[in-house]
Amino acid sequence: MSLPPPSLELTVVMPCLNEVRTIAGCIREASEAMKAAAIHGEVVIADNGSTDGSQAIAAECGARVVPVVEKGYGNALRGGIAAAHGRFIIMGDADGSYDFSHLPRFVAELRRGYDLVMGNRFRGGVQPGAMPWKNRYLGNPALSFVGRLFFSTDIGDFHCGLRGFTAEAYRRMNLRTTGMEFASELVIKSVVLGLRVTEVPTVLRPDGRDRPPHLRPWRDGWRHLRFMLLFSPRWLFLYPGLLLMVGGLAATLALLPGPIAIGRVYFDVHTLLFAALAVLTGFQAVSFAALSKFFAIRAGLRPPEERFDRWLRQTTLESGLASGAILVIAGLLLWAAALWIWGERGFGTLQPAQTLRWVIPGVLCLTLGCQLVLTSFFLGVLRLDTRTDAP
Secondary structure, eight states: OOOOOOOEEEEEEEEESSOTTTHHHHHHHHHHHHHHTTOOEEEEEEESOOOSSHHHHHHHTTOEEEEOOSOSHHHHHHHHHHTOOEEEEEEOOSSSOBOGGGHHHHHHHHHTTOSEEEEEHHHHOBOTTSSOHIIIIIIHHHHHHHHHHHHTOOOSOTTOSOEEEEHHHHHHHOOOOOSTHHHHHHHHHHHHTTOOEEEEEOOBOOOOOSSOOSOOHHHHHHHHHHHHHHTOHIIIIIHHHHHHHHHHHHHHHHHSSSOEEETTEEEOHHHHHHHHHHHHHHHHHHHHHHHHHHHHHHTTSSOOOHHHHHHHHHOOHHHHHHHHHHHHHHHHHHHHHHHHHHHHTTTOOOOHHHHHHHHHHHHHHHHHHHHHHHHHHHHHHHTSOOOOSOO
């Protein structure tokens, strides 16, 4: 989303939905902090359909009210940021839970050249009653750990709602989500794009609402986790797929010569069947990793990667078809061998423990070959030039 040319140094954007009890205090706190630090800025209230008179109070306190018709936390922020006039933008909730007197410490880091400055509530302090125990000791630490693991960053508080960024960085992020995932997308895009990111301590206070918060911890926590998984095909598809493929292939090769006994535990063709299933499932997961990453780069959700581009250049439709054909032929040969063994016994009763050592690898090769052919065709479809501009 494009922003107007900056005419101020800072815009503080507060999404608002029926915050009549706290909106005035938040605006005053932000305005006084900017005045005390000689920051030339403004406060924008992105109103998402308040019915309690929050808009009038905000205007009386000197804020600029921007109506946002589309519902959702992300939509409210997107509307407020689109109307911002500042070179720097700091977003924070209007429920009184964030300390807007800390604005100067965010601006100081933005002036030093950082693109995104995150607040860290665990470094600054969480006041009693400000955060439910399941959020403080389970949800936020777990989601922040997943974010650090998936995206190779050292951000300690992935979901702090008080954060600042430059208008230019926001343009580069090209954020797409409209709900609670907006907060996660902003952080993830900053890291993926290689922007300069840092943290400053801030305090979380009990909110001043007289009603339950809009946040639903379990539902919204799952939405954030789901978004991080979908944005990281490496952890969602590639690593689990490789683990299944390697483990399944090792078990398959070990059981092909005959059964294996470990103590009193006896592994035979039944284990071989599940090992083959692991290889098939793992291959499909790895294929999904490649396809989803290609789509994400093509759609502009992720920046191009040289190593992935180099692999794509080497992976042609023809090479995929040839590899798939080899696997299919190998599967047919193994099937023919099993058929020959059956014929040697007059097409009568067989010993499953013997013949399945031919049948299971044959089925595995046939299925892998077909999957590889179909995946190659699908990747070829994704690689088609779909530009709409005239030649």
